[in-house]
Amino acid sequence: MATPKRRSFNQIKEEISFRVLRQKLPEAWVMHEYGPDYGIDCVVELFDYVDDAKEIAETLGESFHVQLKSSDSLQYTKRRARPRGNVAKGALSEDMSEFIDIEVVNFQLDVSDLLTVQLLGPAVPVLLILVDISTERAFFVCLNDYLEKIIIPEDPRFYEKGSKLVQIPLQNEILPRNTYLTPLRAYGKRAKMYGAFARFAYQRKEIERARGNAAFNVETSAESDIDMLRVFAESALRQDIWRGHDFWEPMRWSYSELKDVEATLTGDVDSKELEAFKEYCDLHVWRRLCNISNMYEELVREWFLPTVLAQLASYPEQGQLQKAEV
Known part of the structure; x- marks a missing residue:
């Protein structure tokens, strides 16, 4: 017996996540959706209006790639970050005497997606944008930077695993106001x-x-x-x-x-x-x-990551170092 066409919950979540992201980005920006999904879900192309009436927008020649994920049961927690040396110049070395607790949302990302980002290189920004289906909040983190500044220093053999935990600061929420869109504009450039x-x-x-x-x-x-x-x-x-x-x-x-x-x-x-x-x-x-x-x-490639340097540089009014108990 034939059955009517059906939609899976994953398909519904995907549609919701695209709708939520579209609502939070400027109306002049264009989302070019990719399909099928091979690690990149869409490319966002930046446009700006050229007239006061906001009837004509022209491209800035700037864009960023998006890995769009969603869930209705996200885990909100805190990441304890400690001051550390420059991981671009040497092995991870942390100062255990101080710390900042950063509110984050967790997501397990397939290592295959991270390897795709690694192949693209640092000049092609890939943002993981995570949509909470239950609240329709959206958060971003630059995977190119997260990979090189956090994952590789902490776990150099990450590529042997099936997935890796990515922790996105809650301050990295995408909201339809210019102040909150500044990081996205910077990635586009x-x-x-x-x-x-x-x-x-x-x-x-x-x-x-x-x-x-x-x-x-x-x-x-x-x-x-x-x-x-x-x-x-x-x-x-x-x-x-x-x-x-x-x-x-x-x-x-x-x-x-x-x-x-x-x-x-x-x-x-x-x-x-x-x-x-x-x-x-x-x-x-x-x-x-x-x-x-x-x-x-x-410095810039560490902005908006869940690290002490990023916290002090990106959100100085909120990031305060605390002394660890001896």
């Missing part, structure tokens, strides 16, 4: 940041070469040096990374310095001052630009 970092490193090396300080140097003229610096400044300023970083002071500092370099090069640079100007560009302006890359790796 990540690919552009990595592209800019590579360009800045190349430019600084060429400025070093023009100063005669590289491993291999070529003789250049004052005119070609000035022309090169002009091209470098214009190229650096064209990178679409400067807007949308009001929350990160180093970006504003470097943008202002590049504008000063550009302004200087619009006039005549005295040949007697050229060497000093090249030194300023090398050791100050482009050195800072390259240091943004270092800070991004050490």
